Amino acid sequence: MAAWLFPGQGSQHRGMGAELFDERPDLRGRADDILGYSIAELCREDPQERLADTQFAQPALFVVEALAHLRRAAGGQRPEFLAGHSLGEYAALFAAGCFDFDTGLRLVRRRGEIMARASGGGMLAVLGPRADTAGAVLAAEGCTELDTANLNAADQVVLAGPTAELSRAAGILRKHGFRCVPLRVAAAFHSRHMETAAREFAAELAQVAFRPPRIPVLSNVTGRPYPADGEVAPLLAQQMRSPVRWERGMRHLIDSGVRDIVEVGPGTTLTGLWRSTLRAASCDRTPLPTGPGTPGPSLLARHPAAVVPTRSEPPAGPGPQRLGSAAFREAYGVRYAYLTGSMYHAIASVDLVVRMGRAGLMGFFGAGGLRPERIEEAIEHITRALGPEGRYGMNLLATPGDPALERAVVDLYLGRGVRHVEAAAYTRLTAPLVHYRFAGAHRDRSGAPVAVNRVLAKVSRPEVAEAFLRPPPGALLDALVADGRLTRQEASVAARLPVSEDICVESDSGGHTDGGVALTLLPTMRRLRDTVAGEHPGSPVPRVGAAGGLGSPEALAAVFVLGADFVISGSINQCTPEAGTSDEVKDLLATVGIQDTALAPAGDLFEAGARVQVVRKATLFAARAGRIYQAYRRYGALEEIDAATRRAVEEDCFGGRSFEKVWAETRDHLARHRPADLEAALRDPRRRMALVLRWYFRHSTALALRGDPDGRANYQIHCGPAMGAFNAWVRGTDLEDWRHRHVDAVADRLMTATADHLRDALRRVEDEQTPIASRSAQS
Known part of the structure; x- marks a missing residue:
């Protein structure tokens, strides 16, 4: 299996793509029209030395990488995965068919303009065999004002933030043996300081109709493939202010069976990072922190890598595509x-x-x-x-x-x-x-x-x-x-x-x-x-x-x-944008804990005494359905039900409707769809009573599906404790808001995190089997 990787800003240089422009004069001409200058002249000669400027470098890189992709694809080659580092992600999405050349170039031009206006702060590359532990060192020294900008590899990370704090961090890290290289940028890219720019760019992205990727594309934000559709714009906007999780993405490729990569575009930076990740995959580091979504800007120190005994074999455990049968x-x-x-x-x-x-x-x-x-x-x-x-x-x-x-x-x-x-x-x-x-x-x-x-x-x-x-x-x-x-x-x-x-x-x-x-x-x-x-x-x-109960990676594992x-997921999917229930129900489900469900009588198997599990929080359905079932058990006909019970059922459960009105509605329904049942009910008072009492279960379901605010106490919402487990797992991530919980994204996040959890568990088992003397020597 192979992946094509597209480099980001910093890989540009004079002369890049010189041989490509004459192969596609049509695209070169369209690029000139969109940009208002000669793209070939900029890339080949850079007479005004503008390739160092963000607003020119980003469109130039996109054009060169798009042309390089088209040349390679014309030869009949097709990778199993695509990925691009920061700006390179746009070329990867173009290669996957998410947008055409003109749309991609317009987006990148605006991105470059917006980012070029950002100022203040800077970025610091941290290099060394254990660069991914630099955050723990900084935390111990009280240096907590920096964000992680790039998690490139175990031996290369980039921090972003105020320039004074970066200088202080560099001094601390050099004392501990790290190499620190200030980057020539005018702002703290991929950090919280890009929040304003990200909001501005989100408005641009909202105007684009993105197509589903034809080939899986890794997102910089998550380190995992984009969902099939619907998530491109939010993730691209978030990318401007979130860390580039490059190592996580490369580990995902390794776990998926990729062993060959091709760097499509100028330079060999990504090839070097790939080799570094391959080496790290067979040495002594734990994987990057895993979770259901993307944490907000955070100091690298929050994710220190633990040291475990060295092993010569690659990390154990299946990738998400290999779980199950x-x-x-x-x-x-x-x-x-x-x-x-x-x-x-x-x-x-x-x-x-x-x-x-x-x-x-x-x-x-x-x-x-x-x-x-x-x-x-x-x-x-x-x-x-x-x-x-x-x-x-x-x-x-x-x-x-x-x-x-x-x-x-x-x-x-x-x-x-x-x-x-x-x-x-x-x-x-x-x-x-x-x-x-x-x-x-x-x-x-x-x-x-x-x-x-x-x-x-x-x-x-x-x-x-x-x-x-x-x-x-x-x-x-x-x-x-x-x-x-x-x-x-x-x-x-x-x-x-x-x-x-x-x-x-x-x-x-x-x-x-x-x-x-x-x-x-x-x-x-x-x-x-x-x-x-x-x-x-x-x-x-x-x-x-x-x-049943499958609401977290640990449960699936x-x-x-x-x-x-x-596995088959259930309850968690009704709290997704695609689910066919009301927003009011989804708002409630997103707050449910594992303790917020109860058993209630089942409407379709009412007489048999079967039960369903429902949401208890903020509703009275379980208690009221139980009261109705007890009335059915106690009495033989509607006429026998005592006045207090009848009044409670009619007012609390039937919304003020009388037994007679509910029976009239039920009788009309049976006459149209189930005349034999109507005949049986007319002969059997107890059967007639059951049909009237069962009306509540249809009514309570309809109230929830409509999201009727006046009927909230009677919402019937089938749900198990998996919903609460899922809510706890995604708390603090982008999936905390149910509007981001697209059903395919939930599947991707759960299965990927399950594979990560199983790998970690296997590592722990192997570590426990390592002799104590050997562990001491290695540490």
């Missing part, structure tokens, strides 16, 4: 063994699913609670956005109280060619579910059984998991054949395949939950899988994933260590 990633066509789960009533929205698909990931649309016509409309929008081969899945929610709805949804999925469903809330196999799985099943040329539709089943009980891990019962297949839903050939193939090739073990989660613990559930389900697979030699061995082949 490679077969899972290939089967689903995704970058990570990570999916987003379906959240009912389209909270897992079209926008959420499309964004995941465009990012090389996959999400399930939240079809639960929707009528087939709404679901079909969602499929239409998703397939139009992602194309016929796009990555997406749909929820198939068990509806024991409405089997006709389940059949209608399955027929819709089969008719629209939906190839992936997430089966949720099933306690047993149903005919529509098995019909979906094995419609179109056949044998390939070698005679092996093949199912074209994939069912990913969420399970929390062993007996349910076992049903999905085995082929469907013969009696169920015979009934489907007799009903004309499956052919005999499809049924014969079904008898050789598990109902699910992937089961997801759901622990303590939002919505329907048995409150299970991953530490006990996941190993048990894996052993069950192995037992069942052993009874069916030659059949595909199902993969076992994990969901734990389930991967337990053997999870993949």
Whole structure:
């Protein structure tokens, strides 16, 4: 794997790109028109010695690097990654197709003009074998007024701040053996002192329609790839006032399998930094600090590197692309063994699913609670956005109280060619579910059984998991054949395949939950899988994933260590810009702690006593839903409910509606959609009472989806403690504001930090195994 790297300001020199301008006279002419001077003359001769000035150096470097990229790309070469140091990031984004040549040059020209106006302060390069520990030295001396400008490598960092403080820092560091080189700049770039310039430039960036990168581009701000779309402008604005995390980016390339780099542009500075990072990757330093986002300007001293025993091998542990099952990633066509789960009533929205698909990931649309016509409309929008081969899945929610709805949804999925469903809330196999799985099943040329539709089943009980891990019962297949839903050939193939090739073990989660613990559930389900697979030699061995409670890198790392082949995130995704719920709910979710959830009766399985986990903070839904369920348990008909209870339910839960008014509304709905249920309710007073009391659950969901401020106390928000864990993890970062929590960015941050956490854990284990005498000698 290879990466192309584009250098930043400081690499420019007279004569750079001299041979490139005649190859693309069209671009040279357009550059002259945009800049108002001859770019070729500036770069070849620099007669007025303007290449040292920021406002001229930045456009010149962009043009040279863009032309160098186009020459290399014309030869048919294509890297796996792109990255650019500071200004070079613009050339990398151009190479990735995020904007055209003219747009990039105009942006860089304005960036150079704005930065050239900045004044005051300066920058200091710190060099030495342990330059990344310089911050600890400065902190010990009380030197705390400087920001980190560049984290280039373990042996090279750059500080920025007031010139007097830089001089003091240089004196301190030289006494400790560091080389310090003042840089010839007029301001403290990539520091808090560029805040005004960054705000001005953000207004320029807001006018540009950036396209998603065709090749992954590392951001200077995060040291990680840009999300698929939507984050280019904010990160470029932030780049002006944030440290360049170059070493973190280079370590990400190493962890991703990159071993070759090409420096596209003048100089060899980045080649040297790459070699330095490669050396550091096999020596005695811990990785750069990891976290969910980008801290604000901070002194390098806050991130001192610890010294651990020297090892000759490179850092242990997988990168984020290698966590979980490679077969899972290939089967689903995704970058990570990570999916987003379906959240009912389209909270897992079209926008959420499309964004995941465009990012090389996959999400399930939240079809639960929707009528087939709404679901079909969602499929239409998703397939139009992602194309016929796009990555997406749909929820198939068990509806024991409405089997006709389940059949209608399955027929819709089969008719629209939906190839992936997430089966949720099933306690047993149903005919529509098995019909979906094995419609179109056949044998390939070698005679092996093949199912074209994939069912990913969420399970929390062993007996349910076992049903999905085995082929469907013969009696169920015979009934489907007799009903004309499956052919005999499809049924014969079904008898050789598990109902699910992937089961997801759901622990303590939002919505329907048995409150299970991953530490006990996941190993048990894996052993069950192995037992069942052993009874069916030659059949595909199902993969076992994990969901529930996954709101931090530590949680994801734990389930991967337990053997999870993949993970599915849930609660955390409803607090993203793409989620199909109200801003009021998202504002509340962003403040939730791990203690702020409660169990409440489930509206769809009300009579069975099933429970869902919901937000307790700032709402009364859990308590009021519990009161309603107790009324159902205590009484046999609406007319039997005592006056005090009736008044409390009507006023607090029904928004002042009477039982009679709610029944009239419910009766009209059933007459249109479920006439058989209406007939049953008219015959059975207890059934009629249940339908009236269940109205509250639909009402409370609608209040939350709309963000009705007057109904906040009754918001029903399905949520598990993962939301609180995620909020704690991102506190103090750019993701603290939910408006920055794009669903693909959440996936990237979590999976990358999980890989970092696992590497650190492996290092700690290895260090504990190093003999004490050896550690003493090395220290």
